[in-house]
Amino acid sequence: MSNRDLLVEIGTEELPPKALRSLSEHFQKAIESGLAKQNLPCASTTPFASPRRLAVIVKTLPEKQDASAVEKYGPALKAAFDSDGKPTKAAEGFARSCGVTVAELQEKDDGKVAKLFYSETKAGLNTTELLPDIINAALASLPIPRRMRWGASRDEFVRPVHWAVILFGEEIVPATILGVEASNTTRGHRFHHPQSIELKDPSEYESTLEKTAYVIPSFPARKEKIRELILAQAKTANASVIIDEDLLEEVTALVEWPVGLTGTFDKAFLSVPKEALVSSMKKHQKCFTLEDASGNIHPGFIAISNLESSDPAIHNKF
Numbered sequence: 001m002s003n004r005d006l007l008v009e010i011g012t013e014e015l016p017p018k019a020l021r022s023l024s025e026h027f028q029k030a031i032e033s034g035l036a037k038q039n040l041p042c043a044s045t046t047p048f049a050s051p052r053r054l055a056v057i058v059k060t061l062p063e064k065q066d067a068s069a070v071e072k073y074g075p076a077l078k079a080a081f082d083s084d085g086k087p088t089k090a091a092e093g094f095a096r097s098c099g100v101t102v103a104e105l106q107e108k109d110d111g112k113v114a115k116l117f118y119s120e121t122k123a124g125l126n127t128t129e130l131l132p133d134i135i136n137a138a139l140a141s142l143p144i145p146r147r148m149r150w151g152a153s154r155d156e157f158v159r160p161v162h163w164a165v166i167l168f169g170e171e172i173v174p175a176t177i178l179g180v181e182a183s184n185t186t187r188g189h190r191f192h193h194p195q196s197i198e199l200k201d202p203s204e205y206e207s208t209l210e211k212t213a214y215v216i217p218s219f220p221a222r223k224e225k226i227r228e229l230i231l232a233q234a235k236t237a238n239a240s241v242i243i244d245e246d247l248l249e250e251v252t253a254l255v256e257w258p259v260g261l262t263g264t265f266d267k268a269f270l271s272v273p274k275e276a277l278v279s280s281m282k283k284h285q286k287c288f289t290l291e292d293a294s295g296n297i298h299p300g301f302i303a304i305s306n307l308e309s310s311d312p313a314i315h316n317k318f
Contacts, residue, residue, distance in 0.1 A: 002063050004169030007202035008135055009048070009055035009186055010177065011163035017051070017253035023142055023158070024049035024219060030138035031056050038130050039065050048206070048217040050256045051306075052190065055217060057202050061168070065124025072098060074116035077107060091116060128168060132175035132182075135166065139178065155179040163187060167202055188213025189257050191307060214257040214308075223252040229260035230288055230302050237262050239290040239298045247282050254286065255306035263287070264300045 008031065015023065028047040035042060040062060048055035074080065074094035080102075082088055087095075087102040095102045098118040108117035139157065147156035155161070155178045164177040167184050175182040185196045186205070192214035199205060209215040216222040226248060234241035251258075269277065274297050281287040281301055290298035 003060040004063060004171075005202040006042075006058040006061050006131070006169075007055065007165055007167040007199070007205050008058075008131075009053055009163075009165040009205070010139065010161060011053050011165075011187055012157070012161050013159040014051045015049075015054070015159055015253075017250050019144075019158070020049050020051070020253035021219060021249065023144075024054055026142050027054050027138055028056050030141045031058065031134065034134035034138055035061070038134065039068065039124070040127060040130065047219070049219045049253075050215060050217055050222070051254060052187075052256065053215075053217065055165075055205070057205060061127060064126050065130075067124050068122050070118075070120050070122050072118045073108070073110050074098075074105065074118065077114045077116065080116050094118075128171065128173050131166060131168070131173050132177070135175065135177060153179045165199065167199055170201055186213075189215050189306075192257060216256065216258070219252060222255070222258060223248060226252055226255075226258045226260075226304055229258055229304065233260045233262045233302045234290060237290060237298070237300055237302075239292060239300065241302060242278065242289045242291065244282055244288070247286065247288065251286055251304045255304055257306060257308070259305040259308050261303045261305055262300060263303060267299045270297055270299060 024047045028045055032042075032045055035058070042058045043060040045059070046057045048057070072094075075088075075090040080088055080091035080094075091102050091105075094116055095105055098105070100118065102116075106117045106119070107114055109115070142158070144158045147158060148160070149156055150160035157178050161178040161180050163185065164175075164180045164182045165184060165186050166173040166175055166177070166182040172184050173182060184199045186199060186209070187196055188194065188209060193212065197208060197213055199208065206217055209217050216225060227243065230241055230243060277297055278289045281289055285301070285303065287301040287303045290300045290302065292298050
């Protein structure tokens, strides 16, 4: 049986940043669970998440379920036939549930008593037939405290859905996902590359978005890119930086194409207690605090933008 890779991507309005990682992890696990329940084994799954998308790539997924053996025990023979040897209602009901006549049933001992018995080899379904329900069930299971509706649709999700990609190998899987018809068309950065992008195969998803569409779709890769940008900006400012991991996680969920910026503030604010400055920059500005060699607050900060500056000369000036 042949195998293919699968890409599932749900494109939305900006997702809640503090929930993005959790939504991504739950979506991945729900897809894995749905495939397992349908006896569709895979080699691995990889999640992707950015402010405007949740996605999963499934590696080496079979094109069809394996055939399966179906075996059912019915009523005991004593209850299946009357004194004249005619089938009772119990026997007829069991036969109907199996889609056959009583005469087509077998007799088999279950280890305790002889019973009517039915067996068949059930052909597996095509994976493309099963995927729409698996994906919709996975989305419905996500931990979303408050779901919303949009337009005239009765569909509900954490944010309005604008596009959906279901690409099984090179095949587009027909499906309606939260009111949107699935295709092989994704979208890039909202401002840098708002045009639609046609994908030919799941394998090109990550590289296409990163190289041409100003999107780093991998949450871990984007997070480490931001860490590198922060450290580089701090080095340029001749200062050290406080990298709060919670803030780093939140900022990663706020941008698709991170750009590091260094800003400064009036030294008069250094009279404010250090804890208050750090807390304010973290909670309100989503900025990273700089320190001098003595561990004192440096009158500067590092921010991560979701846009490249159109004027490089002022790129690092606030």
